[in-house]
Amino acid sequence: MDILLAKHAGYCYGVNRAIKMTLDASEQRGGPIYTLGPLIHNPQVINKLTERGIFPVEDIHEVEGGGIIIVRCHGIDPKVILEAKNRGLRVIDATCPYVRKVQDKASLLVREGYFLVILGERGHPEINGIVACAAGEHIVLESADEVNNLPRRRKVGLVVQTTQSQSNLVALVSELIKRVGELRVYNTICNATMLRQRSALELARKTDLMLVVGGRNSANTTRLAEICKGVNAHTFHLETAEEIEERFFQEVGTLGITAGASTPDWIIEEIVQKIKVISSGAPELKHGRAL
Ligand code: SF4
Missing domain, CATH: 3.40.50.11270 (Rossmann fold)
Incomplete structure:
Protein backbone atom coordinates (compact mmCIF):
# COMPACT_ATOMS: atom_id res chain seq x y z
CA MET A 1 0.00 0.00 0.00
CA TYR A 98 -5.91 36.73 8.70
CA VAL A 99 -8.84 36.68 11.12
CA ARG A 100 -8.06 40.32 11.96
CA LYS A 101 -8.37 41.09 8.25
CA VAL A 102 -11.92 39.64 8.20
CA GLN A 103 -12.82 41.70 11.28
CA ASP A 104 -11.46 44.85 9.62
CA LYS A 105 -13.30 44.24 6.33
CA ALA A 106 -16.55 43.54 8.20
CA SER A 107 -16.23 46.82 10.17
CA LEU A 108 -15.42 48.71 6.96
CA LEU A 109 -18.55 47.37 5.24
CA VAL A 110 -20.74 48.38 8.19
CA ARG A 111 -19.15 51.86 8.31
CA GLU A 112 -19.78 52.32 4.59
CA GLY A 113 -23.47 51.49 4.96
CA TYR A 114 -23.55 47.91 3.68
CA PHE A 115 -25.77 45.29 5.26
CA LEU A 116 -23.20 42.73 6.41
CA VAL A 117 -23.46 39.08 5.39
CA ILE A 118 -20.99 36.69 7.01
CA LEU A 119 -20.65 33.26 5.44
CA GLY A 120 -19.66 30.90 8.23
CA GLU A 121 -20.65 28.63 11.08
CA ARG A 122 -23.12 30.31 13.44
CA GLY A 123 -21.78 30.32 17.00
CA HIS A 124 -18.17 29.61 15.98
CA PRO A 125 -15.84 31.83 18.05
CA GLU A 126 -14.32 33.39 14.91
CA ILE A 127 -17.79 34.41 13.71
CA ASN A 128 -18.73 35.77 17.16
CA GLY A 129 -15.58 37.92 17.12
CA ILE A 130 -16.27 39.22 13.60
CA VAL A 131 -19.87 40.10 14.54
CA ALA A 132 -18.69 41.93 17.67
CA CYS A 133 -15.99 43.88 15.79
CA ALA A 134 -18.36 44.89 12.98
CA ALA A 135 -20.99 46.09 15.50
CA GLY A 136 -23.69 46.66 12.92
CA GLU A 137 -26.65 45.18 11.06
CA HIS A 138 -25.70 41.70 9.89
CA ILE A 139 -26.71 38.13 9.22
CA VAL A 140 -24.67 34.92 9.41
CA LEU A 141 -25.43 32.44 6.64
CA GLU A 142 -24.04 28.93 6.72
CA SER A 143 -24.67 28.23 3.04
CA ALA A 144 -26.42 29.48 -0.09
CA ASP A 145 -29.47 27.41 0.99
CA GLU A 146 -30.15 30.02 3.67
CA VAL A 147 -30.16 33.00 1.33
CA ASN A 148 -33.94 33.44 1.73
CA ASN A 149 -33.29 34.56 5.32
CA LEU A 150 -31.59 37.70 3.99
CA PRO A 151 -33.74 40.78 4.62
CA ARG A 152 -34.41 43.08 1.63
CA ARG A 153 -31.45 45.44 1.37
CA ARG A 154 -30.04 47.42 -1.53
CA LYS A 155 -26.36 47.39 -0.48
CA VAL A 156 -24.95 44.11 0.77
CA GLY A 157 -21.34 43.37 1.77
CA LEU A 158 -20.01 39.85 2.21
CA VAL A 159 -17.09 38.50 4.22
CA VAL A 160 -16.22 34.84 4.75
CA GLN A 161 -15.02 32.79 7.71
CA THR A 162 -11.34 32.02 7.05
CA THR A 163 -11.94 28.25 6.99
CA GLN A 164 -14.86 28.16 4.53
CA SER A 165 -14.60 26.38 1.21
CA GLN A 166 -14.34 28.24 -2.06
CA SER A 167 -17.35 26.32 -3.44
CA ASN A 168 -19.58 27.56 -0.57
CA LEU A 169 -18.51 31.11 -1.31
CA VAL A 170 -19.12 30.81 -5.05
CA ALA A 171 -22.58 29.30 -4.44
CA LEU A 172 -23.58 32.12 -2.07
CA VAL A 173 -22.25 34.89 -4.30
CA SER A 174 -24.20 33.57 -7.29
CA GLU A 175 -27.41 33.66 -5.22
CA LEU A 176 -26.75 37.10 -3.74
CA ILE A 177 -26.06 38.63 -7.16
CA LYS A 178 -29.63 37.79 -8.20
CA ARG A 179 -31.12 39.53 -5.16
CA VAL A 180 -29.29 42.75 -4.35
CA GLY A 181 -28.65 46.04 -6.15
CA GLU A 182 -25.07 46.41 -4.97
CA LEU A 183 -22.85 43.59 -3.74
CA ARG A 184 -19.33 43.99 -2.39
CA VAL A 185 -17.46 40.76 -1.68
CA TYR A 186 -14.26 40.26 0.27
CA ASN A 187 -12.94 36.75 -0.16
CA THR A 188 -11.41 36.35 3.28
CA ILE A 189 -10.80 32.60 3.12
CA CYS A 190 -7.19 32.37 4.28
CA ASN A 191 -4.41 31.08 2.10
CA ALA A 192 -3.53 28.22 4.48
CA THR A 193 -7.13 26.98 4.25
CA MET A 194 -7.18 27.22 0.45
CA LEU A 195 -3.87 25.33 0.10
CA ARG A 196 -5.01 22.59 2.50
CA GLN A 197 -8.36 22.22 0.75
CA ARG A 198 -6.79 22.16 -2.71
CA SER A 199 -4.17 19.54 -1.87
CA ALA A 200 -6.71 17.41 0.05
CA LEU A 201 -9.05 17.44 -2.95
CA GLU A 202 -6.22 16.51 -5.31
CA LEU A 203 -5.25 13.58 -3.09
CA ALA A 204 -8.81 12.38 -2.44
CA ARG A 205 -9.39 12.13 -6.19
CA LYS A 206 -6.48 9.77 -6.76
CA THR A 207 -6.53 7.55 -3.66
CA ASP A 208 -8.64 4.56 -2.58
CA LEU A 209 -8.93 5.78 1.00
CA MET A 210 -8.57 9.23 2.60
CA LEU A 211 -7.84 9.81 6.27
CA VAL A 212 -8.50 13.36 7.49
CA VAL A 213 -6.80 13.97 10.82
CA GLY A 214 -7.83 16.57 13.37
CA GLY A 215 -10.17 17.61 16.17
CA ARG A 216 -13.85 16.86 15.62
CA ASN A 217 -14.47 20.37 16.98
CA SER A 218 -12.16 21.87 14.35
CA ALA A 219 -14.07 23.76 11.64
CA ASN A 220 -11.26 23.56 9.10
CA THR A 221 -10.69 19.81 9.62
CA THR A 222 -14.41 19.10 9.29
CA ARG A 223 -14.45 21.12 6.07
CA LEU A 224 -11.49 19.10 4.73
CA ALA A 225 -13.36 15.87 5.51
CA GLU A 226 -16.48 17.17 3.71
CA ILE A 227 -14.42 18.15 0.66
CA CYS A 228 -12.69 14.75 0.51
CA LYS A 229 -15.99 12.91 1.00
CA GLY A 230 -17.43 14.85 -1.94
CA VAL A 231 -15.01 13.08 -4.30
CA ASN A 232 -14.06 9.98 -2.32
CA ALA A 233 -16.77 8.19 -0.33
CA HIS A 234 -14.06 6.17 1.40
CA THR A 235 -13.02 9.06 3.68
CA PHE A 236 -12.64 8.93 7.47
CA HIS A 237 -12.20 11.81 9.92
CA LEU A 238 -9.94 10.71 12.81
CA GLU A 239 -8.57 12.47 15.86
CA THR A 240 -5.91 9.98 16.89
CA ALA A 241 -4.14 6.77 15.87
CA GLU A 242 -6.30 4.80 18.34
CA GLU A 243 -9.26 5.21 15.98
CA ILE A 244 -7.56 3.37 13.11
CA GLU A 245 -9.10 0.00 12.32
CA GLU A 246 -7.70 -2.77 10.12
CA ARG A 247 -10.92 -2.93 8.09
CA PHE A 248 -10.18 0.57 6.69
CA PHE A 249 -7.39 -0.86 4.55
CA GLN A 250 -9.15 -3.77 2.86
CA GLU A 251 -8.57 -3.57 -0.90
CA VAL A 252 -6.75 -0.24 -0.54
CA GLY A 253 -3.85 0.25 -2.93
CA THR A 254 -3.26 3.94 -2.28
CA LEU A 255 -3.98 5.78 0.94
CA GLY A 256 -4.06 9.58 1.28
CA ILE A 257 -3.60 11.47 4.55
CA THR A 258 -4.37 15.10 5.22
CA ALA A 259 -4.75 17.09 8.44
CA GLY A 260 -6.43 20.28 9.57
CA ALA A 261 -4.60 23.50 10.44
CA SER A 262 -4.82 22.67 14.16
CA THR A 263 -3.35 19.16 13.91
CA PRO A 264 0.26 18.79 15.13
CA ASP A 265 2.82 16.76 13.17
CA TRP A 266 3.22 14.26 16.04
CA ILE A 267 -0.39 13.09 15.67
CA ILE A 268 0.08 12.64 11.89
CA GLU A 269 3.29 10.76 12.60
CA GLU A 270 1.59 8.44 15.12
CA ILE A 271 -1.07 7.65 12.52
CA VAL A 272 1.51 6.79 9.84
CA GLN A 273 3.39 4.59 12.32
CA LYS A 274 0.21 2.72 13.29
CA ILE A 275 -0.63 2.12 9.60
CA LYS A 276 2.89 0.79 9.07
CA VAL A 277 2.33 -1.70 11.88
CA ILE A 278 -1.10 -2.77 10.58
CA SER A 279 -0.21 -3.13 6.92
CA SER A 280 1.99 -5.96 5.78
CA GLY A 281 5.46 -4.79 4.81
CA ALA A 282 6.73 -1.26 5.30
CA PRO A 283 4.78 1.17 3.13
CA GLU A 284 6.61 3.79 1.16
CA LEU A 285 5.84 7.46 1.90
CA LYS A 286 5.60 9.21 -1.47
CA HIS A 287 5.38 12.87 -2.50
CA GLY A 288 4.82 13.88 1.09
CA ARG A 289 6.70 16.11 3.44
CA ALA A 290 9.35 14.36 5.50
CA LEU A 291 7.88 13.34 8.82
S1 SF4 B 1 -6.45 28.72 9.31
FE1 SF4 B 1 -4.60 29.37 10.38
S2 SF4 B 1 -3.66 30.97 9.09
FE2 SF4 B 1 -5.80 30.67 8.43
S3 SF4 B 1 -6.94 32.21 9.59
FE3 SF4 B 1 -7.06 30.31 10.76
S4 SF4 B 1 -5.36 30.48 12.17
FE4 SF4 B 1 -4.99 31.97 10.59
Missing part, protein backbone atom coordinates in the same frame (compact mmCIF):
# COMPACT_ATOMS: atom_id res chain seq x y z
CA ASP A 2 1.30 3.43 -0.92
CA ILE A 3 0.80 6.25 1.56
CA LEU A 4 0.57 9.77 0.19
CA LEU A 5 0.63 12.76 2.51
CA ALA A 6 -1.05 15.99 1.35
CA LYS A 7 1.46 18.64 0.34
CA HIS A 8 -0.20 21.15 2.67
CA ALA A 9 -1.43 19.63 5.91
CA GLY A 10 -1.21 20.29 9.63
CA TYR A 11 -0.37 23.43 11.61
CA CYS A 12 -0.84 26.73 9.80
CA TYR A 13 0.91 30.04 10.38
CA GLY A 14 -1.78 31.38 12.76
CA VAL A 15 -1.82 28.27 14.96
CA ASN A 16 1.99 28.06 15.12
CA ARG A 17 2.13 31.73 16.07
CA ALA A 18 -0.53 31.39 18.80
CA ILE A 19 1.19 28.33 20.29
CA LYS A 20 4.57 30.06 20.30
CA MET A 21 3.15 33.21 21.93
CA THR A 22 1.47 31.05 24.58
CA LEU A 23 4.51 28.90 25.35
CA ASP A 24 6.76 31.99 25.52
CA ALA A 25 4.34 33.67 27.94
CA SER A 26 4.12 30.53 30.05
CA GLU A 27 7.91 30.24 30.25
CA GLN A 28 8.32 33.89 31.25
CA ARG A 29 5.55 33.65 33.82
CA GLY A 30 6.81 30.43 35.36
CA GLY A 31 3.29 29.79 36.68
CA PRO A 32 -0.19 29.05 35.35
CA ILE A 33 -1.58 31.06 32.46
CA TYR A 34 -5.02 30.94 30.85
CA THR A 35 -6.45 30.85 27.35
CA LEU A 36 -9.90 32.22 26.63
CA GLY A 37 -11.46 29.02 25.33
CA PRO A 38 -9.26 26.12 24.15
CA LEU A 39 -6.21 27.62 22.39
CA ILE A 40 -6.84 25.47 19.30
CA HIS A 41 -9.53 22.98 18.38
CA ASN A 42 -7.47 19.90 19.10
CA PRO A 43 -8.20 18.05 22.39
CA GLN A 44 -4.84 16.20 22.39
CA VAL A 45 -2.84 19.44 22.16
CA ILE A 46 -5.02 21.04 24.85
CA ASN A 47 -4.22 18.12 27.19
CA LYS A 48 -0.49 18.67 26.62
CA LEU A 49 -0.83 22.42 27.24
CA THR A 50 -2.75 21.76 30.47
CA GLU A 51 0.13 19.54 31.66
CA ARG A 52 2.39 22.58 31.16
CA GLY A 53 0.16 24.83 33.28
CA ILE A 54 -1.78 26.44 30.40
CA PHE A 55 -5.47 26.19 31.19
CA PRO A 56 -8.51 27.05 29.08
CA VAL A 57 -11.17 29.18 30.80
CA GLU A 58 -14.57 30.15 29.43
CA ASP A 59 -14.75 33.53 31.12
CA ILE A 60 -12.22 36.19 32.15
CA HIS A 61 -13.85 36.25 35.61
CA GLU A 62 -12.34 32.82 36.27
CA VAL A 63 -8.87 34.46 36.35
CA GLU A 64 -7.56 36.47 39.28
CA GLY A 65 -6.24 40.02 38.79
CA GLY A 66 -2.58 40.02 37.72
CA GLY A 67 -3.00 36.80 35.72
CA ILE A 68 -2.19 36.31 32.05
CA ILE A 69 -4.93 35.59 29.56
CA ILE A 70 -4.35 34.60 25.93
CA VAL A 71 -6.78 35.50 23.15
CA ARG A 72 -6.65 32.58 20.71
CA CYS A 73 -6.30 32.82 16.92
CA HIS A 74 -10.10 32.96 16.39
CA GLY A 75 -10.16 36.49 17.86
CA ILE A 76 -12.72 37.89 20.28
CA ASP A 77 -15.08 40.75 21.06
CA PRO A 78 -12.83 43.81 21.70
CA LYS A 79 -15.02 44.70 24.71
CA VAL A 80 -13.85 41.48 26.42
CA ILE A 81 -10.21 42.53 25.99
CA LEU A 82 -10.99 45.94 27.45
CA GLU A 83 -12.81 44.42 30.40
CA ALA A 84 -9.97 41.98 31.06
CA LYS A 85 -7.47 44.84 31.11
CA ASN A 86 -9.73 46.84 33.43
CA ARG A 87 -9.76 43.85 35.79
CA GLY A 88 -5.98 43.99 35.95
CA LEU A 89 -5.27 41.01 33.66
CA ARG A 90 -2.38 40.99 31.20
CA VAL A 91 -3.85 40.21 27.78
CA ILE A 92 -1.77 38.57 25.06
CA ASP A 93 -3.68 38.84 21.81
CA ALA A 94 -2.87 35.89 19.50
CA THR A 95 -5.68 36.68 17.04
CA CYS A 96 -4.46 35.43 13.66
CA PRO A 97 -3.68 38.36 11.34
Whole structure:
Protein backbone atom coordinates (compact mmCIF):
# COMPACT_ATOMS: atom_id res chain seq x y z
CA MET A 1 0.00 0.00 0.00
CA ASP A 2 1.30 3.43 -0.92
CA ILE A 3 0.80 6.25 1.56
CA LEU A 4 0.57 9.77 0.19
CA LEU A 5 0.63 12.76 2.51
CA ALA A 6 -1.05 15.99 1.35
CA LYS A 7 1.46 18.64 0.34
CA HIS A 8 -0.20 21.15 2.67
CA ALA A 9 -1.43 19.63 5.91
CA GLY A 10 -1.21 20.29 9.63
CA TYR A 11 -0.37 23.43 11.61
CA CYS A 12 -0.84 26.73 9.80
CA TYR A 13 0.91 30.04 10.38
CA GLY A 14 -1.78 31.38 12.76
CA VAL A 15 -1.82 28.27 14.96
CA ASN A 16 1.99 28.06 15.12
CA ARG A 17 2.13 31.73 16.07
CA ALA A 18 -0.53 31.39 18.80
CA ILE A 19 1.19 28.33 20.29
CA LYS A 20 4.57 30.06 20.30
CA MET A 21 3.15 33.21 21.93
CA THR A 22 1.47 31.05 24.58
CA LEU A 23 4.51 28.90 25.35
CA ASP A 24 6.76 31.99 25.52
CA ALA A 25 4.34 33.67 27.94
CA SER A 26 4.12 30.53 30.05
CA GLU A 27 7.91 30.24 30.25
CA GLN A 28 8.32 33.89 31.25
CA ARG A 29 5.55 33.65 33.82
CA GLY A 30 6.81 30.43 35.36
CA GLY A 31 3.29 29.79 36.68
CA PRO A 32 -0.19 29.05 35.35
CA ILE A 33 -1.58 31.06 32.46
CA TYR A 34 -5.02 30.94 30.85
CA THR A 35 -6.45 30.85 27.35
CA LEU A 36 -9.90 32.22 26.63
CA GLY A 37 -11.46 29.02 25.33
CA PRO A 38 -9.26 26.12 24.15
CA LEU A 39 -6.21 27.62 22.39
CA ILE A 40 -6.84 25.47 19.30
CA HIS A 41 -9.53 22.98 18.38
CA ASN A 42 -7.47 19.90 19.10
CA PRO A 43 -8.20 18.05 22.39
CA GLN A 44 -4.84 16.20 22.39
CA VAL A 45 -2.84 19.44 22.16
CA ILE A 46 -5.02 21.04 24.85
CA ASN A 47 -4.22 18.12 27.19
CA LYS A 48 -0.49 18.67 26.62
CA LEU A 49 -0.83 22.42 27.24
CA THR A 50 -2.75 21.76 30.47
CA GLU A 51 0.13 19.54 31.66
CA ARG A 52 2.39 22.58 31.16
CA GLY A 53 0.16 24.83 33.28
CA ILE A 54 -1.78 26.44 30.40
CA PHE A 55 -5.47 26.19 31.19
CA PRO A 56 -8.51 27.05 29.08
CA VAL A 57 -11.17 29.18 30.80
CA GLU A 58 -14.57 30.15 29.43
CA ASP A 59 -14.75 33.53 31.12
CA ILE A 60 -12.22 36.19 32.15
CA HIS A 61 -13.85 36.25 35.61
CA GLU A 62 -12.34 32.82 36.27
CA VAL A 63 -8.87 34.46 36.35
CA GLU A 64 -7.56 36.47 39.28
CA GLY A 65 -6.24 40.02 38.79
CA GLY A 66 -2.58 40.02 37.72
CA GLY A 67 -3.00 36.80 35.72
CA ILE A 68 -2.19 36.31 32.05
CA ILE A 69 -4.93 35.59 29.56
CA ILE A 70 -4.35 34.60 25.93
CA VAL A 71 -6.78 35.50 23.15
CA ARG A 72 -6.65 32.58 20.71
CA CYS A 73 -6.30 32.82 16.92
CA HIS A 74 -10.10 32.96 16.39
CA GLY A 75 -10.16 36.49 17.86
CA ILE A 76 -12.72 37.89 20.28
CA ASP A 77 -15.08 40.75 21.06
CA PRO A 78 -12.83 43.81 21.70
CA LYS A 79 -15.02 44.70 24.71
CA VAL A 80 -13.85 41.48 26.42
CA ILE A 81 -10.21 42.53 25.99
CA LEU A 82 -10.99 45.94 27.45
CA GLU A 83 -12.81 44.42 30.40
CA ALA A 84 -9.97 41.98 31.06
CA LYS A 85 -7.47 44.84 31.11
CA ASN A 86 -9.73 46.84 33.43
CA ARG A 87 -9.76 43.85 35.79
CA GLY A 88 -5.98 43.99 35.95
CA LEU A 89 -5.27 41.01 33.66
CA ARG A 90 -2.38 40.99 31.20
CA VAL A 91 -3.85 40.21 27.78
CA ILE A 92 -1.77 38.57 25.06
CA ASP A 93 -3.68 38.84 21.81
CA ALA A 94 -2.87 35.89 19.50
CA THR A 95 -5.68 36.68 17.04
CA CYS A 96 -4.46 35.43 13.66
CA PRO A 97 -3.68 38.36 11.34
CA TYR A 98 -5.91 36.73 8.70
CA VAL A 99 -8.84 36.68 11.12
CA ARG A 100 -8.06 40.32 11.96
CA LYS A 101 -8.37 41.09 8.25
CA VAL A 102 -11.92 39.64 8.20
CA GLN A 103 -12.82 41.70 11.28
CA ASP A 104 -11.46 44.85 9.62
CA LYS A 105 -13.30 44.24 6.33
CA ALA A 106 -16.55 43.54 8.20
CA SER A 107 -16.23 46.82 10.17
CA LEU A 108 -15.42 48.71 6.96
CA LEU A 109 -18.55 47.37 5.24
CA VAL A 110 -20.74 48.38 8.19
CA ARG A 111 -19.15 51.86 8.31
CA GLU A 112 -19.78 52.32 4.59
CA GLY A 113 -23.47 51.49 4.96
CA TYR A 114 -23.55 47.91 3.68
CA PHE A 115 -25.77 45.29 5.26
CA LEU A 116 -23.20 42.73 6.41
CA VAL A 117 -23.46 39.08 5.39
CA ILE A 118 -20.99 36.69 7.01
CA LEU A 119 -20.65 33.26 5.44
CA GLY A 120 -19.66 30.90 8.23
CA GLU A 121 -20.65 28.63 11.08
CA ARG A 122 -23.12 30.31 13.44
CA GLY A 123 -21.78 30.32 17.00
CA HIS A 124 -18.17 29.61 15.98
CA PRO A 125 -15.84 31.83 18.05
CA GLU A 126 -14.32 33.39 14.91
CA ILE A 127 -17.79 34.41 13.71
CA ASN A 128 -18.73 35.77 17.16
CA GLY A 129 -15.58 37.92 17.12
CA ILE A 130 -16.27 39.22 13.60
CA VAL A 131 -19.87 40.10 14.54
CA ALA A 132 -18.69 41.93 17.67
CA CYS A 133 -15.99 43.88 15.79
CA ALA A 134 -18.36 44.89 12.98
CA ALA A 135 -20.99 46.09 15.50
CA GLY A 136 -23.69 46.66 12.92
CA GLU A 137 -26.65 45.18 11.06
CA HIS A 138 -25.70 41.70 9.89
CA ILE A 139 -26.71 38.13 9.22
CA VAL A 140 -24.67 34.92 9.41
CA LEU A 141 -25.43 32.44 6.64
CA GLU A 142 -24.04 28.93 6.72
CA SER A 143 -24.67 28.23 3.04
CA ALA A 144 -26.42 29.48 -0.09
CA ASP A 145 -29.47 27.41 0.99
CA GLU A 146 -30.15 30.02 3.67
CA VAL A 147 -30.16 33.00 1.33
CA ASN A 148 -33.94 33.44 1.73
CA ASN A 149 -33.29 34.56 5.32
CA LEU A 150 -31.59 37.70 3.99
CA PRO A 151 -33.74 40.78 4.62
CA ARG A 152 -34.41 43.08 1.63
CA ARG A 153 -31.45 45.44 1.37
CA ARG A 154 -30.04 47.42 -1.53
CA LYS A 155 -26.36 47.39 -0.48
CA VAL A 156 -24.95 44.11 0.77
CA GLY A 157 -21.34 43.37 1.77
CA LEU A 158 -20.01 39.85 2.21
CA VAL A 159 -17.09 38.50 4.22
CA VAL A 160 -16.22 34.84 4.75
CA GLN A 161 -15.02 32.79 7.71
CA THR A 162 -11.34 32.02 7.05
CA THR A 163 -11.94 28.25 6.99
CA GLN A 164 -14.86 28.16 4.53
CA SER A 165 -14.60 26.38 1.21
CA GLN A 166 -14.34 28.24 -2.06
CA SER A 167 -17.35 26.32 -3.44
CA ASN A 168 -19.58 27.56 -0.57
CA LEU A 169 -18.51 31.11 -1.31
CA VAL A 170 -19.12 30.81 -5.05
CA ALA A 171 -22.58 29.30 -4.44
CA LEU A 172 -23.58 32.12 -2.07
CA VAL A 173 -22.25 34.89 -4.30
CA SER A 174 -24.20 33.57 -7.29
CA GLU A 175 -27.41 33.66 -5.22
CA LEU A 176 -26.75 37.10 -3.74
CA ILE A 177 -26.06 38.63 -7.16
CA LYS A 178 -29.63 37.79 -8.20
CA ARG A 179 -31.12 39.53 -5.16
CA VAL A 180 -29.29 42.75 -4.35
CA GLY A 181 -28.65 46.04 -6.15
CA GLU A 182 -25.07 46.41 -4.97
CA LEU A 183 -22.85 43.59 -3.74
CA ARG A 184 -19.33 43.99 -2.39
CA VAL A 185 -17.46 40.76 -1.68
CA TYR A 186 -14.26 40.26 0.27
CA ASN A 187 -12.94 36.75 -0.16
CA THR A 188 -11.41 36.35 3.28
CA ILE A 189 -10.80 32.60 3.12
CA CYS A 190 -7.19 32.37 4.28
CA ASN A 191 -4.41 31.08 2.10
CA ALA A 192 -3.53 28.22 4.48
CA THR A 193 -7.13 26.98 4.25
CA MET A 194 -7.18 27.22 0.45
CA LEU A 195 -3.87 25.33 0.10
CA ARG A 196 -5.01 22.59 2.50
CA GLN A 197 -8.36 22.22 0.75
CA ARG A 198 -6.79 22.16 -2.71
CA SER A 199 -4.17 19.54 -1.87
CA ALA A 200 -6.71 17.41 0.05
CA LEU A 201 -9.05 17.44 -2.95
CA GLU A 202 -6.22 16.51 -5.31
CA LEU A 203 -5.25 13.58 -3.09
CA ALA A 204 -8.81 12.38 -2.44
CA ARG A 205 -9.39 12.13 -6.19
CA LYS A 206 -6.48 9.77 -6.76
CA THR A 207 -6.53 7.55 -3.66
CA ASP A 208 -8.64 4.56 -2.58
CA LEU A 209 -8.93 5.78 1.00
CA MET A 210 -8.57 9.23 2.60
CA LEU A 211 -7.84 9.81 6.27
CA VAL A 212 -8.50 13.36 7.49
CA VAL A 213 -6.80 13.97 10.82
CA GLY A 214 -7.83 16.57 13.37
CA GLY A 215 -10.17 17.61 16.17
CA ARG A 216 -13.85 16.86 15.62
CA ASN A 217 -14.47 20.37 16.98
CA SER A 218 -12.16 21.87 14.35
CA ALA A 219 -14.07 23.76 11.64
CA ASN A 220 -11.26 23.56 9.10
CA THR A 221 -10.69 19.81 9.62
CA THR A 222 -14.41 19.10 9.29
CA ARG A 223 -14.45 21.12 6.07
CA LEU A 224 -11.49 19.10 4.73
CA ALA A 225 -13.36 15.87 5.51
CA GLU A 226 -16.48 17.17 3.71
CA ILE A 227 -14.42 18.15 0.66
CA CYS A 228 -12.69 14.75 0.51
CA LYS A 229 -15.99 12.91 1.00
CA GLY A 230 -17.43 14.85 -1.94
CA VAL A 231 -15.01 13.08 -4.30
CA ASN A 232 -14.06 9.98 -2.32
CA ALA A 233 -16.77 8.19 -0.33
CA HIS A 234 -14.06 6.17 1.40
CA THR A 235 -13.02 9.06 3.68
CA PHE A 236 -12.64 8.93 7.47
CA HIS A 237 -12.20 11.81 9.92
CA LEU A 238 -9.94 10.71 12.81
CA GLU A 239 -8.57 12.47 15.86
CA THR A 240 -5.91 9.98 16.89
CA ALA A 241 -4.14 6.77 15.87
CA GLU A 242 -6.30 4.80 18.34
CA GLU A 243 -9.26 5.21 15.98
CA ILE A 244 -7.56 3.37 13.11
CA GLU A 245 -9.10 0.00 12.32
CA GLU A 246 -7.70 -2.77 10.12
CA ARG A 247 -10.92 -2.93 8.09
CA PHE A 248 -10.18 0.57 6.69
CA PHE A 249 -7.39 -0.86 4.55
CA GLN A 250 -9.15 -3.77 2.86
CA GLU A 251 -8.57 -3.57 -0.90
CA VAL A 252 -6.75 -0.24 -0.54
CA GLY A 253 -3.85 0.25 -2.93
CA THR A 254 -3.26 3.94 -2.28
CA LEU A 255 -3.98 5.78 0.94
CA GLY A 256 -4.06 9.58 1.28
CA ILE A 257 -3.60 11.47 4.55
CA THR A 258 -4.37 15.10 5.22
CA ALA A 259 -4.75 17.09 8.44
CA GLY A 260 -6.43 20.28 9.57
CA ALA A 261 -4.60 23.50 10.44
CA SER A 262 -4.82 22.67 14.16
CA THR A 263 -3.35 19.16 13.91
CA PRO A 264 0.26 18.79 15.13
CA ASP A 265 2.82 16.76 13.17
CA TRP A 266 3.22 14.26 16.04
CA ILE A 267 -0.39 13.09 15.67
CA ILE A 268 0.08 12.64 11.89
CA GLU A 269 3.29 10.76 12.60
CA GLU A 270 1.59 8.44 15.12
CA ILE A 271 -1.07 7.65 12.52
CA VAL A 272 1.51 6.79 9.84
CA GLN A 273 3.39 4.59 12.32
CA LYS A 274 0.21 2.72 13.29
CA ILE A 275 -0.63 2.12 9.60
CA LYS A 276 2.89 0.79 9.07
CA VAL A 277 2.33 -1.70 11.88
CA ILE A 278 -1.10 -2.77 10.58
CA SER A 279 -0.21 -3.13 6.92
CA SER A 280 1.99 -5.96 5.78
CA GLY A 281 5.46 -4.79 4.81
CA ALA A 282 6.73 -1.26 5.30
CA PRO A 283 4.78 1.17 3.13
CA GLU A 284 6.61 3.79 1.16
CA LEU A 285 5.84 7.46 1.90
CA LYS A 286 5.60 9.21 -1.47
CA HIS A 287 5.38 12.87 -2.50
CA GLY A 288 4.82 13.88 1.09
CA ARG A 289 6.70 16.11 3.44
CA ALA A 290 9.35 14.36 5.50
CA LEU A 291 7.88 13.34 8.82
S1 SF4 B 1 -6.45 28.72 9.31
FE1 SF4 B 1 -5.80 30.67 8.43
S2 SF4 B 1 -6.94 32.21 9.59
FE2 SF4 B 1 -7.06 30.31 10.76
S3 SF4 B 1 -5.36 30.48 12.17
FE3 SF4 B 1 -4.60 29.37 10.38
S4 SF4 B 1 -3.66 30.97 9.09
FE4 SF4 B 1 -4.99 31.97 10.59
